[in-house]
Every structure is written in C-alpha cells, then in structure tokens.
Amino acid sequence: MTRFSKADALHLGILAMLVIAFFVLPTYHVGAVSRIMVLAVYAIGLNLLFGYTGLLSLGHAMFFAAGMYGFGLAIKFMAAPVLLAFVLALIAAAALSLVVGLLALRTAGVAFMIVTLMFAQTAYLVVLYFGEFTRGDEGFVLQQAERLLLGFDVTSETGRYFVAFSVFAICFLGFARLVQTPFGKRLIAIRENEERARMLGYDVGRYKLLALIVSGTISGCAGALYALLFGYVGATFASVQYSILPLLWVLLGGAGTTIGPLIGVMFMFYLIDASSAYTNSYMLIAGLVLVLLTMFAPKGIAGILRLRVMPWLP
Amino acid sequence: MLEVKNIHSGYGPVQVLFGVSLSVNASEILCLLGRNGAGKTTIMKSIMGLVPITRGSVSLEGQPLHSLPTHRVPRMGVGYIPQGRRLFPELTVSENIEMGLMVRNEGADTRDWVLDLFPRLKDRLRQQAGTLSGGEQQMLATARALCVRPKVLLLDEPTEGLQPSMIEQIRQVVVRMKQEGIAIVLVEQRVDAVLSIADKVTFVENGKDVQTIGAADLRDDPELLRSRLGV
Numbered sequence: 447m448t449r450f451s452k453a454d455a456l457h458l459g460i461l462a463m464l465v466i467a468f469f470v471l472p473t474y475h476v477g478a479v480s481r482i483m484v485l486a487v488y489a490i491g492l493n494l495l496f497g498y499t500g501l502l503s504l505g506h507a508m509f510f511a512a513g514m515y516g517f518g519l520a521i522k523f524m525a526a527p528v529l530l531a532f533v534l535a536l537i538a539a540a541a542l543s544l545v546v547g548l549l550a551l552r553t554a555g556v557a558f559m560i561v562t563l564m565f566a567q568t569a570y571l572v573v574l575y576f577g578e579f580t581r582g583d584e585g586f587v588l589q590q591a592e593r594l595l596l597g598f599d600v601t602s603e604t605g606r607y608f609v610a611f612s613v614f615a616i617c618f619l620g621f622a623r624l625v626q627t628p629f630g631k632r633l634i635a636i637r638e639n640e641e642r643a644r645m646l647g648y649d650v651g652r653y654k655l656l657a658l659i660v661s662g663t664i665s666g667c668a669g670a671l672y673a674l675l676f677g678y679v680g681a682t683f684a685s686v687q688y689s690i691l692p693l694l695w696v697l698l699g700g701a702g703t704t705i706g707p708l709i710g711v712m713f714m715f716y717l718i719d720a721s722s723a724y725t726n727s728y729m730l731i732a733g734l735v736l737v738l739l740t741m742f743a744p745k746g747i748a749g750i751l752r753l754r755v756m757p758w759l760p
Numbered sequence: 761m762l763e764v765k766n767i768h769s770g771y772g773p774v775q776v777l778f779g780v781s782l783s784v785n786a787s788e789i790l791c792l793l794g795r796n797g798a799g800k801t802t803i804m805k806s807i808m809g810l811v812p813i814t815r816g817s818v819s820l821e822g823q824p825l826h827s828l829p830t831h832r833v834p835r836m837g838v839g840y841i842p843q844g845r846r847l848f849p850e851l852t853v854s855e856n857i858e859m860g861l862m863v864r865n866e867g868a869d870t871r872d873w874v875l876d877l878f879p880r881l882k883d884r885l886r887q888q889a890g891t892l893s894g895g896e897q898q899m900l901a902t903a904r905a906l907c908v909r910p911k912v913l914l915l916d917e918p919t920e921g922l923q924p925s926m927i928e929q930i931r932q933v934v935v936r937m938k939q940e941g942i943a944i945v946l947v948e949q950r951v952d953a954v955l956s957i958a959d960k961v962t963f964v965e966n967g968k969d970v971q972t973i974g975a976a977d978l979r980d981d982p983e984l985l986r987s988r989l990g991v
Contacts, residue, residue: 635848645808646863647864
C-alpha cells in the first residue's frame with residue numbers, strides 16, 4: 447500500500463465511522479457529533495493557516511462570524527434561498543479574508559497575532575454597533591421554515607446530521623487532498639523556513655495570502671453551516687473566545703495533521719461534557735487535562751500518532 | 761554572465777557594501793575571500809535581492825536582477841545556498857528536492873541529474889531532512905538549489921563544520937558543476953579548500969572589492985594571502 451492510499455483509507459474509514467455512528471449512537475450523541483463536525487470544519491480552516499502555513503491567527507472568529515452573518519442576514523433581510531445565502535456567506539468570508547490578509551500579512555510573528563486579534567475585535571464591535579440589523583449580543587433566530595435546503599428539512603436530527611456530515615466530508619477530503627498538492631507543499635515549506643522558500647523562488651507573500659483566503663473561507667463555511675443547522679446567529683460567535691477555541695482544538699488534535707481538527711474538537715467537547723457531569727468547576731478539570739496534554743504531547747494527539755505509529759499521516 | 765557593478769547596500773541605516781564590482785563567467789569559479797565582517801555574505805544576499813541595493817547594478821547575461829523581487833531572482837537562473845544550509849527539516853529528502861523542482865516545473869530528468877551528483881541522497885529519499893548529518897544536509901541544500909537548473913550558483917561557506925571526507929565530496933561536486941557550465945561564486949573561510957579549484961579570487965575588505973587575481977597567481981604568492989587575510 448502506498449503512503450497516499452494509506453492516508454486515503456484512513457480518511458474514508460473515519461467518514462464511514464461517522465456514518466455508522468449515526469445509526470448506533472443514542473440521540474444525544476448524534477446531536478453532539480453533528481455539532482462536532484460543524485466545529486471541526488472551523489478547526490480545519492484554522493489548521494490550514496496555522497498548522498500548515500505557520501501563521502498563527504488570533505482572530506479567526508471574524509471569518510466564522512462573516513460566514514454566519516453573511517448567511518443569516520441574507521435570509522433575514524433578502525429572504526434568500528438557503529443555497530444562495532450559503533454562497534453569499536462564502537463570498538463574505540472570502541472578501542473579509544482578502545482585505546484582512548492584504549493588511550495583516552504585512553506583519554509577521556507576534557505582530558500578526560496581535561493584528562488579527564485587533565481585526566477580530568473590530569469585527570465584533572461592528573456586529574454590536576449595527577445591532578439594529580444584527581441584534582447584537584442577543585442575536586437572532588432563523589425559523590425552521592427559512593432553513594429548507596432544496597425543500598429538505600435540515601432541522602430534523604437526520605437532516606442536521608447528514609448535512610453536517612456532507613459539508614464536513616467535502617472539507618475534510620478536499621483539505622486532505624489540498625495539503626498533498628504542490629500548493630500544500632509550498633505552504634509547508636513556508637511554515638518550515640519562509641526565507642528559504644523565498645530564496646528558492648517562491649512568491650511567499652502570494653501563497654500566504656491564498657492560504658489565508660482559503661482558511662478564512664472554510665471558517666466562514668463553518669459559520670454559515672452552524673447558522674443553517676442550529677438556527678441561531680449571535681455576536682458571541684464573533685468574540686475572542688471563538689478565536690481561541692479553534693486554536694485549542696487544533697493544538698490538542700495535532701496542528702499540521704489532516705485528522706487533528708476532528709480529534710481535537712471531539713476530545714475537547716467530550717472532555718467538557720464528561721467533566722461537567724461531575725462538577726460545576728468542570729473547566730478546572732478541562733484545564734488540568736489540557737496542561738498535561740501540552741506537557742506530554744506537545745504535538746497534539748494526531749501529532750503523537752504520526753510520530754509513533756503513522757509516519758505517513760499527511 | 762553574472763555582472764555586479766559598483767553595488768552599495770546595507771541593513772537599514774547601516775551601510776555594509778561601498779561599491780563592489782565583480783563578474784563570473786560560465787564554467788568559472790570565483791572565490792570571495794576576506795576577513796569576518798568584510799561583507800562577503802552581504803554581497804551574496806545583495807545579488808539575491810535579500811538586502812536592498814541602493815546604488816549599482818546586478819545583471820545576468822545582460823538582464824538586470826537588482827530591480828526584481830527576491831523570489832524572481834532564482835527563476836532567472838541564480839541558485840543560492842546560504843550559510844547554515846536551511847532545509848525544510850520536517851519534509852523528507854525527496855520532498856525537499858521536489859520543492860526545488862516545482863520552482864521551474866523541472867521534471868524527472870533534472871531530479872535524476874541532481875541525484876546522480878549526490879548518490880548518497882538516493883538512499884535517504886524517505887528520511888526527514890532534519891535528521892540528516894551535516895554533510896548530507898549540505899548535499900541536499902546544494903541538490904535543491906540545482907533543481908532550478910541555475911546558470912549561476914552562489915555558495916556561502918559550503919564546507920563549514922564538515923569532516924574532511926565530506927569537504928572533499930563537496931569540492932568534487934563544485935568542480936563537476938563547473939564542468940557542466942555553471943558559473944560559481946564561492947565564499948569560503950578555508951583557503952586551502954578552495955584555492956586548488958578556484959579560477960580567480962576577489963579579496964573583500966570593509967565592504968569593497970580590493971583586488972581580483974587569478975587563483976594560480978595567488979597560489980604562487982602566499983605573501984599576498986598573509987597581507988590580505990593574515991593567514
């Protein structure tokens with residue numbers, strides 16, 4: 447078996463397990479996995495920029511929110527059909543990524559982190575400022591009737607799960623393929639040694655901008671999907687917390703690995719879920735586990751797997 | 761082939777080069793010699809566009825290079841192997857070579873050519889570059905630079921920190937590249953390692969080229985080395 451087919455088999459195996467999970471898991475966990483898949487799409491977006499290109503953004507919530515509000519506002523004010531609203535959401539996220547990229551990529555390292563954080567805070571404040579349309583912190587709900595995808599009800603348990611699964615599968619497999627293409631390899635080269643990549647003849651600035659646009663658009667896709675499946679659009683999703691969470695998911699799951707985002711989101715979700723069953727101070731337990739993982743598995747769960755048993759993992 | 765005319769450059773307000781001129785032709789090895797801090801590496805970086813040139817010009821076969829962005833210079837046919845090798849450590853040997861090939865969409869023939877130059881790398885294709893020995897890393901850095909089929913190769917202290925047997929291998933490869941028609945600019949501290957293969961030598965002092973002479977003349981005049989370099 448070649449390296450590529452092993453990786454492909456793993457990716458398809460994970461997708462098969464997710465399909466099987468729907469039929470064997472209790473209702474509560476089916477709902478949880480739907481949410482996990484949507485958030486994993488968001489983590490995939492950040493992983494492309496952080497894990498593969500080496501650019502640490504602390505403001506990805508703005509792209510998630512751009513997709514979410516792009517979708518929600520198009521439905522609320524334009525009565526747009528779901529598919530059109532989704533396309534508009536992707537355009538909004540891509541356009542914001544382009545503008546932020548053109549400005550933020552003039553900086554690097556810590557400055558890039560701070561600039562993206564500032565842009566995200568600005569986006570958050572813009573959402574609050576235009577509360578007349580966005581309903582600010584309170585947010586707004588998308589009615590069930592507004593969320594028909596080609597006549598298909600996505601608010602049912604089955605509909606929600608398989609729409610989440612379909613978008614996740616497309617992003618997951620597309621992403622796994624992307625990082626194996628020459629474009630993906632160039633991003634990895636930039637992460638490894640930016641100056642050397644430039645001296646070798648690569649237009650590093652252009653590749654970083656493209657990576658940011660793709661990353662931001664995937665994150666926006668997750669935002670729109672969240673609004674579609676869970677019917678709520680709110681400013682919380684533009685707050686700094688939603689920029690830090692995907693970073694934690696990616697770090698825990700394994701930055702720079704294809705399966706890391708899903709593992710990270712699942713691990714974190716169930717860690718909080720399980721610990722909150724025992725105590726109200728569940729974040730204390732979650733924090734302790736995170737510290738231990740960072741100490742003993744700094745490359746994340748999938749990073750350790752790649753190091754020990756799956757060196758072929760892309 | 762490569763013509764550097766009266767270049768002035770530096771880092772921000774600190775000027776390092778004060779009018780350096782040199783030239784190197786196909787199948788020729790030019791060695792830059794000078795004390796630490798003389799400006800040898802800055803000359804290479806200025807040719808590559810990594811350090812901005814404030815005056816003067818750099819051209820390759822009559823085409824100006826100094827007005828191009830850094831990433832365009834290698835595409836014009838200039839390969840640069842900086843001091844310290846600078847590989848992509850988490851990529852495999854094969855992937856590092858692939859990164860070089862993709863710059864100008866070179867194919868399997870170029871890959872075979874560079875692997876023939878460095879047969880040792882053939883046995884290490886699946887190995888992570890960061891785990892190679894120092895000599896092998898230097899070979900890989902050189903192989904990767906050759907993947908763009910350069911007309912000119914800039915080598916900054918390629919034998920630094922290597923054992924004698926590895927130095928000899930690198931030396932042989934440099935000679936072979938010269939035979940293949942590549943123009944080579946070499947910065948080297950180990951005078952003994954380069955004098956036997958260089959065609960001409962340019963002494964660099966305080967950011968200026970102070971003398972260029974044939975390597976054979978220098979071999980016959982060790983006193984000149986002592987006066988220029990103190991060795």
